[in-house]
Amino acid sequence: MRDLLLIFALALGAALVVGAAGALLLRRLRRASITVHLYVLLATTVLAVVGGVVVVAEEMFLSRHDLEVVLITVAAAAAVSVAIGGHSGRRLAAAAVWADQARQRERQLEKGRRDLVAWVSHDLRTPLAGLRAMAEALEDGVVHDPETVGDYHRRIRVETDRMTRLVDDLFELSRINAGALRLSLTAVPLGEVVSDALASTAPLAAARGIRLVAAESGWPTVVASEPELARVVGNLLLNAVRYTPEDGTVRIEAGRERDAAWLAVTDTCGGIPTADLPRLFDVAFRGEPARTPGQAGGGGSASGGLGLAIVHGLVEAHGGRVDVANIGGGCRFVVRLTAAAPA
Template structure:
């Protein structure tokens, strides 16, 4: 028993010496990654074992051959232990990074939800207040002349249409986010869809003195759901008209790129600040500090910042992608979709 106690004491002393060195190394490396910490910890543990075995083997007067065998065996186990620890540390580090990214993504989503609620509440509350005031004025006969009554009726219709579009956008976005969007894909002539969208946007563009220009050829057939594709093109055109100043130009063109078709909507809005480009398709992002859009936007007022978010969701549901970048004196949205078989 005395010999065993002595062996234990000598091995413990050797291990403690190595352990102190390991603790000092961990303290010096406290700002490094989790992989480094686990590797140092395992190296310290294995080195402590090797030191204890070496000291005891030397004290027991083992033959040089036997001592070499013991040390080689322990060293082999040490190499395997450190390698496994390093791999485990890498996995833990990757998991920690993934967890941080997931938390950041969750924070962005939650912030987007709060912004959406705030923006939609504002965009609904403002027209509702106006509708109530106009309805009360008509009911109490505060206004009597025919021209004013007709204007009140027109404004009520315009505000009602605006709220209807906002509710439709919210419903469409909820379908996209919930994964409930089911597309029935078929060959669709892109040129016809763009032509119809241009015809629908033309009155608003004319009212703002904005010129709409479309390429005369190069329109491919795409595999798409026509109603959703029509909405994508319409939203992009309305967005371009909204931010293009008077006497500007909105240009639409298309083509083929390998196995994909593409169409682009370019405007002369003056460009988008580079920090805003990654956020342009986020829900409720408008790129302007005020929640109320600038006057003169016609039917685009109160869009709720949902149009481009819907564009991205619908395009990705088709298996495509949408990009935006600054070109010349404006910006250019490019949508890529699969070609029809």
Template structure:
């Protein structure tokens, strides 16, 4: 019994020394990944066993041969333990990274939702207040002049159109975020879609003395859902026209690179501040300074978020950069087989 207690004491002392060193190492490496911590714990365990075996072997005066056999056995077990622990630690680390990314994404989505609610509440409250005031004025007979009454009716219609557009944007964005968007890809000639979009935005551009420019030829064919792609082009054009100062220019062009079709909308808005470039496609982002739109045309800040959602639903990508005294929005989508 005395010998067993003595052997246990030696083993405990040796293991304690190794364990203290392991605890210090863990403290120094506390900022490292889970995989590093697991491997370190396994290594400390193996070293504690080896230290205890060696200490007890010397205390019991074991032969070098017997000590070598024991150490080889412990070493083989250590290799297996480290391999299994490394595999488990790698999976655990990957799961931790995924969970952290999921939490970050959830926080960003929640922050975006709060920001969206704030923006939409503001954008609905303002026109509603104006509509109520004008309706009460007409109802109470405060406005008797026919010209003024006609102007009130026109402004009521304009505000109603703005609210309808905002609701439509919210519905489209909810379809995208909920995964309820159903695309019907076909071979779509970009020339036709761009021509229709330019015709739709021409009155707004004319009222702001903005020149719309597009080449006559060289338009490729893209594989996309026609309705959704038309909305992408229209939103990009409207965005550029709204943010471009009077007497500016908005240009649309397209081409094909390998298996991709690209479409670019360039303007002379003065550029986007570098810190804001990464946020341009975020929900409810409107920008500041040179990117502040005309208050008469302020929307819900959803147009570019819808663009990104629709483009990504097609398996494409969209980006923006400052170029030539303005901004260049570029969309890339899979090309169709034929061209026109």
């Protein structure tokens, strides 16, 4: 019995020495990656067993040959234990990190949905209240003169168009997020799409005294779905016009780099806060000033903060990329798509 207690004490002492060294090493490596921590922990556990076996074997007065056999056996078991434990531990650590990232993404998506509902509700409440007031005034005969009646009818139509655009944006965004977007890819002349978008944006730009400048040549042909590409270009132009001060300039140009084509929309909005740049394509994000109706020119609040999110989703659906950066006095959006092969 005394021999067994002695063996236990010797093995425990050796294991404690190794465990203390491992704990000290883990403390020094507390800023290291989880993989490093995992391997240090495994090595400490295995070396504690090896240390106990070696100390006990020495005290048992084994022959040199027998001691070598014991050490080789323990070393082989230790190597297998570290290898299998490390592989399994890395998989478990990766799964834990992935699960944590998934939870974070889920929380971000849930927050985005709540913000979207809140902001869309806000954007619908104002025009609906105005429509109701004007409809009641017309119904009750509060206004009689033809000029005022005509103005009410015009404003009702304008507010209806704004809400229609908002609903269309919501539907488009839901298709993108649900993966229900089906693209019919063809060779699309980018110059023609830009020309149509400029014609649609010109009235708003003219009303605010904003100059629309387009390159006269260099328009490549891209592989895209024409309706969705038209929406991308139109949203970028409309966003630039809305947030460019009066008498500003919005420039659109394009070019080709090897197998890729690029389209750039540059404005003189004064720049975007650096903290807002990473979130600019998030659903319903418009920056603090833009949340108040009338801050963005041309009734920017009707967009619901969905225009750039739709641009991002449609460009990614095409296998492309959209980036934004501040330049002198404004910002520049650059869309990159696959260029069509020359005819």
